Amino acid sequence: MSNEKVLLVDGNSIMNRAYYGLPLLSNSEGMYTNAVLGFINILLKVIKDENATHLGVAFDLKAPTFRHDKYKEYKGNRKGMPDELRMQMPVIKEVLKAMNINIYEMEGYEADDILGTLAHKAQESGLDTTVLSGDRDLLQLATDRVKISIPKTKKGTTTVENYFEKDVIDLYSVTPTEFIDLKGLMGDASDNIPGVPGIGEKTAIKIISKYHSIEEAYENVDELKPPRASKNLKENYDLAVLSKELATICVDCNIDFEKDNMVIDDIFNEETYKLFKNLEFKRLLEKFDSSIGDDEKSILPVNYNSIDTKDELKKLISNILGNKLLAYYIVTDNDKIIGVSVAYDKENAYFIKCFNELESTYVFEQLKNIFENKDIVKVTHGLKRDLHILAKYNIKCENVLFDTFVGAYTINPTKDTYDIDDIAREYLDIIMKSEEELLGKGRNKISYLNLSEEELINHCSMLSAIIFYSYDIIDNKINELDMHKLFYEIEMPLIYVLYDMELYGIKVDSVLLNEYAEKLGKIIDLLESEIYELAGETFNIKSPKQLGIILFEKLELPVIKKTKTGYSTAAEVLDKLKGEHPIINKISEYRQLTKLKSTYADGLFDYIGKEDSRIHSTFKQTITSTGRISSIEPNLQNIPIKMEIGREIRKVFVPEEDYVFIDADYSQIELRLLAHLAEDETLIEAYNDHQDIHRLTASQVFHIPFEEVTSLQRSNAKAVNFGIVYGIGAFSLGQDLHISRKEAQEYIDNYFRKYPSVKIYLDNCIRYAKNRGYSLTMLNRRRPIPELMSSNFMQRSFGERIAMNTPIQGSAADVIKIAMINISKRLKSENLRSRLILQIHDELLIEAHRDEVDLVKKYLVEEMENAVDISVKLEVDVNMGMTWYDVK
Template sequence: MAEKIVLIDGHSILNRAFFGIPDLTNSEGLHTNAIYGFLNIMLKILDEEKPEYLTVAFDVHAPTFRHEMYADYKGTRKPMVEELRQQVPVMKEVLQAMGIRIIEKAGLEADDLLGTLSRRCEEAGMEVSVISGDRDLLQLATDHVKIRIPKTKRGGTEIEDYYAADVQEKYGVTPSEFIDMKALMGDASDNIPGVPSIGEKTASKIIAAYHSIENAYEHADELKPPRASKALKEHWDMAVMSKTLATICVDADIEYDISQAKIENIFTQEAYTLFQRLQFKNLLGKFDVTGPANAVEDHFRIIRGREPAEEIFDRASRAGEVGAAIFKDTENVLPLFASQAQAGGVALCFGEEEIFCICAEEDLTAEEILEKLGETAARAGSFSMFRLKEAMSFFTPGNRENCFDGIIAAYLLNPLKSDYTFEDVAREQLSLLVEDKAEDQVKACYEAYTAWKARPLLLEKLQETGMLRLFEEIEMPLVFALFDMEQNGVKVEAAELKEYGDRLAVQIEKLEKEIYEESGEVFNINSPKQLGVILFEKMGLKGGKKTKTGYSTAADVLEKLAPEHPFVAKILEYRQLAKLKSTYADGLAAFIGEDGRIHGKFNQTITATGRISSTEPNLQNIPVRMELGRLIRKVFVPEDGYVFVDADYSQIELRVLAHCSGDRQLIEAYQEEKDIHRITASQVFHTPFDQVTDLQRRNAKAVNFGIVYGISSFGLSQDLSITRKEASQYIEQYFKTYPGIKVFLDNAVAQAKEMGYVTTLFGRRRPVPELSSSNFAQRSFGERVAMNSPIQGTAADIMKIAMIGVERRLKENHMRSRLVLQVHDELLVEAHETEIEEVKKILKDEMEHAASLEVPLEVDMHTGMSWYEAK
């Protein structure tokens, strides 16, 4: 049986994969979708073909001999998009790591290399499969050379196969005649001009009849249709040039030793390391390798028993720097409840060869180990962990001043990645790869070692990027403020919450009946497809947008219809009520603890701007625009003997914008404590201040806040229900009123384009990679990000400083009052009834003096016996 070789057109398949697979990036910010797609296609081909040999050919981006023949030809290929271009050298690195032969040569395109190799291998008696997305290669098809053209669809791969007979059947021409067909029809993607007015069908018929462009030209007067005859005669030079450009060289002067293309084990240790770095977890299962042998693992020591454990803790306490990790005991816990497992022990590292895992035993319980860990943390020079806030549910550090959280540091350095693990830090900072399959105790040792070893490296990078002070004075102290807030929780009246849900259920049922009666049938209101049929087919409403899956019933579509169609308004109301019931009335009940309080999680490493987010449950998304939504706040109540004090920053982002832009008019308006929206309306609409209407003020308010978020004229026109032209005029007049703001926003975009990031007043960086995207929508998004991130990020930093200050003062004064919630620009304190005035003073002092701006920071404050009343 003949041996087989697979030849792959490298750039072509990369290009095909890039546009067929959604964008992927690894933790380093490297785009990887083309590499991932290429590998999937290659592995699929290898699995099907089972060849003995494999070679991948790449273009060298320099003039080729075919194009040099026509130096005057002005046709040019589109430049490779940046997101794809950066993946090419990495793709080659991956192939080399897999031991796969790569071939490239200046002056030759990959087509010419593939043509030459396919001819040589066929003459040597081999079966050849050529893999390319370029149909030009169909000219190479023979009875022993198969051309395979992959198509990537929805992440999957379909492949069209062509031997010589298949080309004849599909196009009506032989493979060699396919060259002449291409000469007539051209191919813009391959820089072949072709003959004007001759398309694929006409070209196919002409060559099928005359077999070559030369013969066709001799019979030009006979060609049909007449326009083809005229075109060929007038543009014969283009046809000749196109044939030269389309003809693939099959006898190029290249050195190639077939033995070097022999396929050995492609799943090598080196390739495994690269796949881990690229985060191709779905492909790692194909490797039958263990993780790279890390020398550090030789120094891991498992410690059992009280006496040796106490010695290790004592040595760690006297060390200058300590890294630690807690591992859970999941052996006796069902997988479903693994998150509730108790600590199984701790790992400590305080030197390159001082890495220990201390396990809980009968004579040394987990509780005793964790207590010792707290004492060690208090006495060590520096104490490093990952996800310290989560670990503190097991132990108390004792000394908060010397703590370091490597995840927080890594997040600041790359805020676009929201899910950091210690393995990411180990790989990125230490080039250390940790096996997913490693035992818990081994993983804990790696985690403790990484926490210890990466700390100085991360600190150095924070210093280099100007974020060390941000880390030390804001982010690390915030860890403890958030932990205290989570432990405090907030009381929820479960009975009132159930009653609220029952009221919603009654209203939902009533609306359902009305909707069914008006539509004339019972249908699934929650089904966009069924609802679309009811609205746009049965009821005949105008404005329906047909998609592949049916009519769009998105909120923006229905909101446009609602004013004129009460039925649609009922659908929107139904959706709102159903959301309130499922997410809040029913959803919140699931989070009420045994103490009657909700202990939600507050996250500081999720958003790219630096804002704190809330999960389990998300208390930051409680509706405030509709009264029924606001009523949910009534179920949040203080303990007996306590009162809620709610403090909310007034227009903090606009005030930050005034300071950052240095616009004198806006600054003076705030300094004079005037109604900023009325002033803006007066200026934008050329109306005396005391004659500004409520509508003008509302519109000005929309512009004021819209500018902060980089709103477009289209977005503003949608918000205000005005024409795009009117919205453009509003924005133009706004910038005339506040010229400093326009300069600031333009400079922010310019800085982001030049530096790749923007910064807040406190040095927080927000990378803006979207600005270098080849996609217009992505670049536009990047411009909005560049404009609003410095403002949103600075406002978030100010809120964090205020939280830290409030929490510190409550503790320093040994008060019973406690901080229980942070939502956007708002802090909620559960104040003891004897401390209300002192709490108000602390909130006012800390929030209004969290930053020194050119304009005053103002706080609105209210008290109440529920969150609803206090708000």
């Protein structure tokens, strides 16, 4: 028996499945890619699972087919293909051609007919064949050697249902050939095949399983049961025959089955690699042989050079000193410095090795004069990382003009990565290997030192060449987008502020942290006991399966949602079950506290420095699309403070001896910015008169005198105020306030009646973003919103919420950044010992020396309240304490 196996793919069907199976994705150029990515993932999985040796993909053409000639209304009720999917059809064909995969299209016929013909000819040639399609019409092609595979994609995971002839019989009680007659009787709404009125699937199965064909059934039409089926077939026999003809897949199209042309071979080639790179399919790049993409040397008109000796280094430094511009990149491997890539002109790039004869200490001693030379302009990629590295060698880098990493983020803040290979592709149209592609990842990751000499020199030298060639292009783009001030006055100076914050860190009292962990542990143990008592037995509370059995079988609570493995016990399910049983609140609290303990009470110990007892978090300025700063390792911005026990963890963060904490927090900055941006006179006047804005809103929305507003009404108005900023809908607001959707909509409508300028402003935000494809903050921070162009209602609605929220939230992010830069400059220019150590959303934390407390408070208020000049006064709440807990 031959080991050859043919895989035939229904291109349109699988693209459709892939499109709806993955969220809408796009690359940095705005090209939609989710259907292409999903298609390739499905295809590769099925090739592997089937051990396929031959492959062909069939597509429909726009031209009418022979079925339209027979029945003009054929597929007449089909909705048009979404634009986001249509755009991807030529892309998948380009990818398949690059992968050396045969594409079949034929005027007058559908992909089904092409697949049917190829499957028939493959079987005649004695080959086992798999037909991959989401269309069950193809079940008529199943035999003992032709298998129909129907994929199902959910959340990126694909499973496949397989049908040979016997499987079709088991499922429908008819043979694959009889399946055509089945379709003829029952019709097919998706293809607008009429069938016989009144005959559904169950009746059709009974008729065809007994009589085997429509013609035979008609011969015995008076005997058909039920009588209505007999009557309908008698009256609509011609329609049944027509429907059968429409449902019949042609297996004798004029297509040659040339097996040798369908061999799966060299699909992961250089051309495919470049396409996947441009489409940003990073995970798929792992499948390519390491030699693919190795033509890096010839990509730029640059000579790549290795600096191996002290004499060569000395000569290079002399040449650099004679130039005004230096692009550089420090190459590291697991925090160990491998070398320094430098380029000072367009002709040459150099890789200074930091091993063998040249050790890193010696290299940086020699480079110190370069880095600290104010006359040499430097451009780099990832300046904050550089500052940490150079500080270890007592080097202060001067006159750094440009960071391509932050520059690329400024232009498009919605991307996942801004690595040098991303920069090369996007701004220089150059394909180069990423570090992960070059070295691998996880256990299989190799060192730079394991690369061949040529590969090491070419790749590492190229890093600075890419920076040298691209920075001017990125800079011009920033200027073209009117973001020069944003980049040079906010993003670049912020790098140094974040570096200082990382360097200082925040002190943690390990004894207090240990006591806190023990306290949490006791509360969790008590909660466990209470949950077991309410459940009437012990079980694994963390197991969704065991918890589901307790809640929905033993305690018989109403089932909200089921999963493949049982009952859903997700947070949203528990929220809906609140009030049904006292165990629900206990479980919710248990989950919160166990997460708090593992992430912070226990987890923080790993981050405490042994020498200084301080946690040095990493602050990221290129993660969020709104411009907000984020914190990782550990995330100090996300400590849960809504629960009192969660807030208590702040007690373990303490200042150094002779220092105190001073905390400054913007008061309702987003609402103040909304008042300014919307030019709403009522809100502006209220803020400038220091009124309680939530009480005012309650008075306006609920038609109650200002003095009579209750605390509950004020709380509800607060939810409306902040909800409006985030484009909240009636459904979500109703859930938040535990009121009906109708009542929530009345709140929103009343709000906009009282603050009409806000409604106009938010509508204008959506209109602006739809017209231009992006939204802007006060300082011209730009956020692309491709979701606004989606044909999907949910995607479009999401895009509209982003369009409303980004100018406000993004402007708030810009304001806090300006405040951070200005307060840092002020503290340094005054030669104070106090320092900014944390930023948490709208809050700044200063570790202030006791002798400087009054000055720090004064400077904080001045710099934060005057960060921007707007029509609403910015207000800051300032507090002082001996722990982070005390100041909030």
